[in-house]
Amino acid sequence: NAGVTQTPKFQVLKTGQSMTLQCAQDMNHNSMYWYRQDPGMGLRLIYYSASEGTTDKGEVPNGYNVSRLNKREFSLRLESAAPSQTSVYFCASSEPVHGGEQYFGPGTRLTVT
Amino acid sequence: AQSVTQLDSQVPVFEEAPVELRCNYSSSVSVYLFWYVQYPNQGLQLLLKYLSGSTLVKGINGFEAEFNKSQTSFHLRKPSVHISDTAEYFCAVTSNAGNNRKLIWGLGTSLAVNP
Numbered sequence: 001n002a003g004v005t006q007t008p009k010f011q012v013l014k015t016g017q018s019m020t021l022q023c024a025q026d027m028n029h030n031s032m033y034w035y036r037q038d039p040g041m042g043l044r045l046i047y048y049s050a051s052e053g054t055t056d057k058g059e060v061p062n063g064y065n066v067s068r069l070n071k072r073e074f075s076l077r078l079e080s081a082a083p084s085q086t087s088v089y090f091c092a093s094s095e096p097v098h099g100g101e102q103y104f105g106p107g108t109r110l111t112v113t
Numbered sequence: 114a115q116s117v118t119q120l121d122s123q124v125p126v127f128e129e130a131p132v133e134l135r136c137n138y139s140s141s142v143s144v145y146l147f148w149y150v151q152y153p154n155q156g157l158q159l160l161l162k163y164l165s166g167s168t169l170v171k172g173i174n175g176f177e178a179e180f181n182k183s184q185t186s187f188h189l190r191k192p193s194v195h196i197s198d199t200a201e202y203f204c205a206v207t208s209n210a211g212n213n214r215k216l217i218w219g220l221g222t223s224l225a226v227n228p
Contacts, residue, residue, distance in 0.1 A: 004156075031214060040220070042203065042218050042219065042220040042221050043157075043203070043218045045215065048215060050213060058215075090156055092157075094214055096213070099145055099162060099164045099214075100145060100207050100214025101147060101159050101162055102157075102159075102214075102216060103159075104157040104158070105156055106155065106156045107155075107156050
């Protein structure tokens with residue numbers, strides 16, 4: 001039981017490049033989330049998927065897209081990376097009927113130069 | 114709308130001393146409450162949660178928190194801290210109605226335990 005896994009762990013991009021962050025969970029959770037974490041700003045929700053087949057914007061969606069590929073997988077895509085997207089990205093999953101506690105992956109540290 | 118305020122951004126404390134990390138929330142509906150811990154360069158891990166029942170909740174690593182509805186608070190306490198408790202602590206809240214369990218997060222409290 002791996003919980004929530006994320007790939008890659010580290011990534012360096014040049015401005016304008018694109019990339020996809022992958023997330024998978026093996027807990028059969030319905031809901032999945034993407035956050036970014038920046039110093040002094042806590043966790044900010046980028047996008048979430050309440051259930052398979054649905055996605056919704058969070059508080060900072062600009063510059064990102066997501067795909068809920070199936071119940072297990074939820075990817076985050078940066079189409080044209082900008083230095084302002086330098087951050088640590090966390091994926092999380094939860095099962096709302098169990099109270100909604102979220103389980104987090106180990107994070108992806110992204111630097112855009 | 115809901116919001117969470119963690120009243121201290123940094124808390125320095127000596128080893129074996131007690132500590133309290135303060136969290137206040139605002140909400141027009143009933144809530145579930147959570148405390149998470151983040152060790153350096155790691156993801157977040159659930160410390161404890163309040164869903165219903167007893168207002169005193171015990172979690173992992175000797176931490177506990179008390180839900181106070183009248184004061185809209187959910188303060189985290191530990192009677193004697195260790196060096197290994199040095200970490201970032203986050204308080205979070207969500208509505209207990211419906212199936213939308215987006216968490217609203219505080220900005221975090223950095224606990225530094227000194228020898």
